[in-house]
Amino acid sequence: MRLIFTLIAVYFIYTPLFSQCVDSTNIYTFTHNGTIYEIVKEAKTWVDAAACAAERNGYLVEINDLNEQNAVYNAIIIGAEISPSYTSIANGGGIAYVWIGANDQQTEGTWLWDGNNDNTGINFWVGEGDNGSNNGSTIDGAYYNWGGTSTGSPNEPDNYGTGQDCAAIALAGWPSGTTMLGIPGEWNDIVGTSQLYFVIEKNSSNSFNDHDNDLNEDLKIYPNLIEGTLIVDMNYELIEIYDINGKLLNTYTTSKVIDISELLKTIYFIRITGDSFVKTKKIILN
Ligand SMILES: [Ca+2]
Ligand SMILES: [Ca+2]
Ligand SMILES: [Ca+2]
Ligand SMILES: [Ca+2]
Incomplete structure (x- = not known):
């Protein structure tokens, strides 16, 4: 041995010590750079998903760089084997998404990483992309991957319709069947009451x-x-x-x-x- x-x-x-907000059989665990992540395959609203993340000693994932983005997206598709068509979100162009920890719930257009939903977090983005009022910009060079980023000019967030205040990773191009606004892996702001799977980033030791x-x-x-x-x-x-x-x-x-x-x-x-x-x-x- x-x-x-x-x-x-x-x-x-x-x-x-351990909460019951999700069934353990619906969790896929992986690590990246010494941090533990959980992909939860139970659909919840953004607020409920954030509460569940906090109960499990973490927060909805805060994606800080391309490596973390790739690790999370690969884990969703390859590790957790989530079908890119597991759901269809009408206000997100009719495709499937997974929640991440960004929102502009407090102040429209002011995007925070606040995956435990305590109304404090890092402001990494302000404004809207090309499909909205086209006044968006990153804060202090913070990483972002809004829909359209791969083209050099983000289309999202656009606060399309009303109340698109929570961010999610797209599992397909959108609108459905196209990559007009974004490609798989890019982020979209969608309505927070949408029911989605979610990614938890765990609190780690020093x-x-x-x-x-x-x-x-x-x-x-x-x-x-x-x-x-x-x-x-x-x-x-x-x-x-x-x-x-x-x-x-x-x-x-x-x-x-x-x-x-x-x-x-x-x-x-x-x-x-x-x-x-x-x-x-x-x-x-x-
Ligand atoms: Ca992170
Ligand atoms: Ca917070
Ligand atoms: Ca918004
Ligand atoms: Ca949007």
């Missing part, structure tokens, strides 16, 4: 190594790479191991050696409860 055991993050306990030390020294739990075990050299009341979706896999109350050799190659949480503390760690086995 050869396990390379890597600690990537520390999460302090929130209550409830530093990998610091937390690695923290787990080993403060909590005195050591991986035995040869045996595929966790050695617990401390007093505790309860150890619980969860999978990435919050499903409880095992609990321990007295074991000093915990067999993890059967765990599949994936991400797990371990929650340790002592007489005066509860801590949750995220671990990757690979």
